[in-house]
Amino acid sequence: MSRVTRACLLTALALLSGEIDAHSPAATNVHQDDSAKTSSEDIYGRETPYGCVFGYLKSVGRGDYAEAAQYLDTRRSPSQAQDLARQLQVVINSEFSGDLNELSRVQAGTRRDGLPENRERVGTIQTASGNFDLLLSRVQKQSGPPVWLFSAETLEKIPAAFEDAHTNLAERFVARSLPPAFRERRILSLPLWRWAVIILGLIVAIALASLVTRALIPLLRAPLRRLSAEMGDHYLVKLRPPLRLLFLAIAIWFLGKMAVSVLARIFWARVAWVVAIVSLAWLLIQFSNIVNDLRSSHLQRRNASIQIAILGLAHRVFKLLVVFFAAVMLLNGAGVNVSAMLAGLGIGGIALALAAQKTIEDLFGGFALVTRKAVRVGDFCKVADKLGIVEDIGLGAIRVRTLNRTVVTIPNGKVSQMELENFSMREKMWFHPRFGLPFSTSPEQVRSVLVQVAHLLKSDPRVENESARIRLVDFGPSSLTFEVFSYVTTPDYVAFLEIQEDLLLRIMDIIAAHGITIAMPSQAAYLISDKPSTASGPRPIHDEYSRATISAATKAT
Numbered sequence: 001m002s003r004v005t006r007a008c009l010l011t012a013l014a015l016l017s018g019e020i021d022a023h024s025p026a027a028t029n030v031h032q033d034d035s036a037k038t039s040s041e042d043i044y045g046r047e048t049p050y051g052c053v054f055g056y057l058k059s060v061g062r063g064d065y066a067e068a069a070q071y072l073d074t075r076r077s078p079s080q081a082q083d084l085a086r087q088l089q090v091v092i093n094s095e096f097s098g099d100l101n102e103l104s105r106v107q108a109g110t111r112r113d114g115l116p117e118n119r120e121r122v123g124t125i126q127t128a129s130g131n132f133d134l135l136l137s138r139v140q141k142q143s144g145p146p147v148w149l150f151s152a153e154t155l156e157k158i159p160a161a162f163e164d165a166h167t168n169l170a171e172r173f174v175a176r177s178l179p180p181a182f183r184e185r186r187i188l189s190l191p192l193w194r195w196a197v198i199i200l201g202l203i204v205a206i207a208l209a210s211l212v213t214r215a216l217i218p219l220l221r222a223p224l225r226r227l228s229a230e231m232g233d234h235y236l237v238k239l240r241p242p243l244r245l246l247f248l249a250i251a252i253w254f255l256g257k258m259a260v261s262v263l264a265r266i267f268w269a270r271v272a273w274v275v276a277i278v279s280l281a282w283l284l285i286q287f288s289n290i291v292n293d294l295r296s297s298h299l300q301r302r303n304a305s306i307q308i309a310i311l312g313l314a315h316r317v318f319k320l321l322v323v324f325f326a327a328v329m330l331l332n333g334a335g336v337n338v339s340a341m342l343a344g345l346g347i348g349g350i351a352l353a354l355a356a357q358k359t360i361e362d363l364f365g366g367f368a369l370v371t372r373k374a375v376r377v378g379d380f381c382k383v384a385d386k387l388g389i390v391e392d393i394g395l396g397a398i399r400v401r402t403l404n405r406t407v408v409t410i411p412n413g414k415v416s417q418m419e420l421e422n423f424s425m426r427e428k429m430w431f432h433p434r435f436g437l438p439f440s441t442s443p444e445q446v447r448s449v450l451v452q453v454a455h456l457l458k459s460d461p462r463v464e465n466e467s468a469r470i471r472l473v474d475f476g477p478s479s480l481t482f483e484v485f486s487y488v489t490t491p492d493y494v495a496f497l498e499i500q501e502d503l504l505l506r507i508m509d510i511i512a513a514h515g516i517t518i519a520m521p522s523q524a525a526y527l528i529s530d531k532p533s534t535a536s537g538p539r540p541i542h543d544e545y546s547r548a549t550i551s552a553a554t555k556a557t
Contacts, residue, residue: 046147098123205251245279365412436479479519
């Protein structure tokens with residue numbers, strides 16, 4: 001079983017559970033518990049227009065018309081009120097037009113609808129004899145808080161609208177073709193025929209999604225390959241799961257339009273919305289992954305490491321934005337006041353900024369590193385006291401592989417404040433050895449060495465001619481000090497080491513050809529004794545050491 005099939009089956013199970021919850025007593029209890037948070041005195045949750053309408057719809061969905069009559073503002077007898085509740089159910093299911101998700105969830109209702117304060121418009125009933133508004137009225141009972149009920153003036157029009165109502169095709173089929181046991185028997189508050197419709201509908205939706213996806217992928221192959229010749233089938237396979245989920249959402253939406261009750265239509269529309277948002281976000285992320293892979297491969301062939309780093313950062317930011325906007329849309333569809341939530345974030349923005357100060361600093365530090373082109377992935381750098389190759393420049397930190405193969409992660413904010421030395425940006429290498437010749441070297445020998453070493457540097461094509469020079473720079477403590485200054489025209493450190501070795505050996509050959517040896521640092525130490533000495537002046541310590549060494553060697557022989 002493929003991952004996509006498993007995902008579709010899990011989605012189907014989730015949808016089934018949601019459909020059951022929408023018609024089960026537990027759903028009403030949950031609603032009543034939520035209403036109790038505002039006022040625990042009304043057991044039916046009628047304190048708000050939203051609670052009144054959905055409480056009524058859930059009651060008639062369970063077939064509890066005695067409870068449904070409690071949502072009507074009528075003085076009829078209990079049996080007549082139940083008949084009226086049943087007629088209202090048929091009218092709403094077949095002739096209602098409006099968005100129940102927009103109903104007010106506050107006790108006072110909507111104040112800007114142009115109606116009196118004790119009136120709330122639910123939607124429009126469209127019949128053959130004319131249209132009228134479905135209204136709620138806020139009524140003060142003898143005991144208890146004010147509650148919202150379907151208004152008496154609306155209920156007066158329901159019997160006539162019931163006569164004009166068009167019975168749903170599924171309802172007519174159920175009433176005429178199915179046996180009473182199949183129509184009346186319920187499992188988890190749902191009739192058996194509705195279980196059959198739900199399961200068959202989901203199977204049809206999954207099958208349609210799979211068929212459309214299989215037909216669409218070959219059609220996408222040609223236009224996508226025009227965008228990039230590297231667009232292989234393995235990339236198209238990555239688009240198949242989110243596309244299948246997207247077409248599943250479309251199929252659920254169309255099948256939901258054929259639902260019998262308005263509550264079921266609302267539920268399936270919400271499910272289709274959630275699945276569509278998730279699939280679109282998934283599709284965008286997968287497509288961005290494909291674009292990032294193709295573009296990175298193209299830039300790697302051009303050795304454009306800076307553009308690769310910028311592309312990687314932009315790709316990560318894009319995915320974060322997709323997830324953020326998908327979450328906002330899902331919360332908005334669930335009835336969360338996103339505007340108020342964002343306003344709350346604005347009020348708490350100072351505290352959030354203080355808490356995330358380091359994170360924001362690292363984020364902008366990463367952008368600064370890339371945009372200033374201070375470092376690229378693959379560069380050999382020295383960050384603070386760490387030497388290594390940059391493996392990754394992330395949103396929060398830079399990752400460096402050190403010479404002993406450990407990985408050091410340094411926050412971008414710290415890197416932007418540190419001294420960063422980038423060795424990979426060198427276009428040439430500095431060759432600057434210093435060496436000494438003994439003081440016994442004659443001026444003629446010094447001049448000859450200078451001329452020949454300078455000729456060596458200027459005649460070598462690997463050495464930059466303009467900057468090459470050698471000078472006698474100092475009379476050192478123990479030798480004549482010479483300094484070479486030149487640049488080797490290679491940015492490759494390994495190649496530089498080879499060239500440097502060759503140049504040093506050839507300089508040694510020039511010195512040896514003059515009969516000179518490179519001076520070794522040496523010092524003479526003198527011991528001054530308080531005892532009178534036969535020799536005039538202090539004796540060098542190395543003379544005493546030499547005599548002692550010779551004497552010991554003589555005794556040994």
